[in-house]
Amino acid sequence: MEEYIASGTLEFYVYGLLSEQENIEVNEMAKKHKEVASEILAIEKAVINLSYAVSPHLSAENFEKIRQKLIEKHNGVVQLEPKRGTSQYIGWAAAVVFMLGFAYQYVKHNEAAEQVKGTTAQRSKFEAMLADAQKRNTEHENALAIVRDTLNTPVKLAGQAAAPQAYATVYVNKVSKDVYVDVSGLPKAPEGKAYQVWALKLDPFTPTSIGVIDDQTLRSGMFKLDSNAGVQAFGITLEPAGGSKAPTLDQLYTLGKV
Structure with missing residues (x-):
């Protein structure tokens, strides 16, 4: 049974990557073996927790969908507290979730860089206009002083x-x-x-x-x-x-x- 749990089949089952026949087999195993059912639930919790922690903005909609699906599946509330003993799934799930989070952060970084670039250009333009206005104002004040000088x-x-x-x-x-x-x-x-x-x-x-x-x-x-x-x-x-x-x-x- 430990060899079956360690095979990675349950992780693919949680992500919906198995065929229909394979899903039936996993369901039968979960009904017969309590440790398999517990392992599936542990994987689901670990993935949800990791998804929420690594990429909360990107996965908000998917996170809610997954959470609701699991609640319906288990007829109750899925607790989101980390569970001891789930560390063996972190490397596997992080590879998927981290890539999503990294892609999101990369896009946001580029957007922010473009915004900063645009803001910097606008600020430089504004500063140049302000400097020109101040220069012209000084010139007008000097000219007015010459005109007003009675000497x-x-x-x-x-x-x-x-x-x-x-x-x-x-x-x-x-x-x-x-x-x-x-x-x-x-x-x-x-x-x-x-x-x-x-x-x-x-x-x-x-x-x-x-x-x-x-x-x-x-x-x-x-x-x-x-x-x-x-x-x-x-x-x-x-x-x-x-x-x-x-x-x-x-x-x-x-x-x-x-």
């Missing part, structure tokens, strides 16, 4: 023939002589071009470059220029990227006298 004298630069709708404002500090220009009224420079600001002396006409404004600076609105003593006017021309040694007068966008 800064504004010089209006009107649009010229090359761009009648363009405009700009230069601010010259009476004390520090610092020079700033608000270029928010200039259109986006064409590819490969940049705006260049000139400090002008009119008699004789002497242009001095005091700053080249790239597209990034143009978006920020306010730009600090080099100081130039004795300036009588300011002009802004469209030049090749990097600036020119002398202004391209037919590309004069704005001009204003101090």
